[in-house]
Amino acid sequence: MKTSKRNKLLGLALTGGFGLFGATNALAAAGDTISNTATLGYDVGGTAQTVIESGTGAGNSTPGVGQGSPTEFLEDRVINFTVVRGGATGIAVPGATLQSVQFTLTNTGNGSQGFLLKGLNNPDGTADPFGGTADEFDATSVQTFVESGATPGFQPAEDTAAFVATLASAASVDVYVVSTIPLNDSGGNPLVNTNVGVMTLVAQAAIPGSTGIAADAIIADDNGNTSPGGTGFTNGTADVSAGTAVTNADDPAVENIVFNDAAGTLDGTGAAGVAQNAQHADNSSYTIQAAALTVTKASVALWDPINLATSPKSVPGGYVRYTITIANAAGAANADLTTLQDVLAAALDLDPDFTDGTAANNPTSAAGDSIQITHVDNAVTNYCTAAADADGCDYSGGAGGTLDVDINAVMGAVDAQLAAGESLTITFNVIVQ
Numbered sequence: 001m002k003t004s005k006r007n008k009l010l011g012l013a014l015t016g017g018f019g020l021f022g023a024t025n026a027l028a029a030a031g032d033t034i035s036n037t038a039t040l041g042y043d044v045g046g047t048a049q050t051v052i053e054s055g056t057g058a059g060n061s062t063p064g065v066g067q068g069s070p071t072e073f074l075e076d077r078v079i080n081f082t083v084v085r086g087g088a089t090g091i092a093v094p095g096a097t098l099q100s101v102q103f104t105l106t107n108t109g110n111g112s113q114g115f116l117l118k119g120l121n122n123p124d125g126t127a128d129p130f131g132g133t134a135d136e137f138d139a140t141s142v143q144t145f146v147e148s149g150a151t152p153g154f155q156p157a158e159d160t161a162a163f164v165a166t167l168a169s170a171a172s173v174d175v176y177v178v179s180t181i182p183l184n185d186s187g188g189n190p191l192v193n194t195n196v197g198v199m200t201l202v203a204q205a206a207i208p209g210s211t212g213i214a215a216d217a218i219i220a221d222d223n224g225n226t227s228p229g230g231t232g233f234t235n236g237t238a239d240v241s242a243g244t245a246v247t248n249a250d251d252p253a254v255e256n257i258v259f260n261d262a263a264g265t266l267d268g269t270g271a272a273g274v275a276q277n278a279q280h281a282d283n284s285s286y287t288i289q290a291a292a293l294t295v296t297k298a299s300v301a302l303w304d305p306i307n308l309a310t311s312p313k314s315v316p317g318g319y320v321r322y323t324i325t326i327a328n329a330a331g332a333a334n335a336d337l338t339t340l341q342d343v344l345a346a347a348l349d350l351d352p353d354f355t356d357g358t359a360a361n362n363p364t365s366a367a368g369d370s371i372q373i374t375h376v377d378n379a380v381t382n383y384c385t386a387a388a389d390a391d392g393c394d395y396s397g398g399a400g401g402t403l404d405v406d407i408n409a410v411m412g413a414v415d416a417q418l419a420a421g422e423s424l425t426i427t428f429n430v431i432v433q
Helices: 407-415
Strands: 009-013 033-036 040-044 069-073 078-079 081-085 088-090 099-107 114-122 140-146 163-168 173-182 196-206 258-259 279-288 291-301 319-328 341-343 348-350 370-377 381-386 393-398 402-406 423-432
Touching: 081 196, 088 099, 099 114, 099 196, 099 279, 114 140, 114 173, 114 381, 163 173, 319 341, 348 370, 370 393, 370 402, 370 407, 381 407, 402 407, 407 423
Parallel strands: 078 258, 081 279, 088 279
Antiparallel strands: 009 040, 033 069, 081 099, 099 173, 114 163, 114 196, 140 173, 196 279, 291 319, 319 423, 341 402, 348 423, 370 381, 370 423, 393 402
């Protein structure tokens, strides 16, 4: 029997024009069912026959389109994400609460993912990622909060979520490590400008959910490797455990989980991060910017009853002028001055009129003005009396008494503030007894 070579050729076509996922360009996500069917066209004796779909064959009495069974498998989940610090150190003030440093968490996996969060102090001596001095202090009351999107930057009233319930694939969200800054460094010394505290944000993968994440909602891969929680993770309680690459056979009916996250930076304990453990971290830092105030007090003989204003001496009945200078160093934070107190020696009494040291010894300002305050850089001078009134100054006790000055009340908020490099003077006269 003659058989045409053509009749022995079989034409094989995949539905969708050889495309495994059909004609659409939409990508599947973790857990999605991926399905396709192949169809076979053939001739017998030069006559085209009914095509056969995959999943059917000669044993099927009515093979053809719609009679086959598609081949299906679930797209497996890849856990992959990054934590990256913000572009600048967090400027912090000693003793201040709710001081924040910012990080960005990005889900680079192929499905929505939840994340547990943890903020950590680093050991003394840890390098500042922004090139400042090494770690010198530990923050307290360390918390994590997630950006709500209402107002950029950490807002305590708005950014209240402590973990990321669900983050879509390819999406990012800002996370803040928020702390209280101590007054002293790890050695007990007062914090000063440029002191650094290095902070770490650690994120770990968790099961995504729109209503929150349970305390044990951590991710395990299909070899049993568990994402590390570590006591103190927000809503996480698992022990730290390093992950390994998945090596078991794939089950097409199961959404397998594969860790593919990088090692990240130091994790706050001084140890390097671990790859493929559903955890990623990065370091940021606080840098102290405090006021650097100095207070100096100088005296000069102004007038005495013997020499008058010519080379006066500090003799009984003589007038001595005190000048207290408050200066804020270059590069320091603004300082809002509040009060100053000066307890005079028993041999001194306050000059009630702030006299000028001339032969007539006239008041420099109005009679009754006792204290002169000058913001040197703003060229603003105000006076106040020694009387117990509302002008911000008070002197009590006679000779050896106490001078109290409310700088803000006398000068107002603007001129009671010293920016970096600025100074203010408080000047008054005393009478030697």
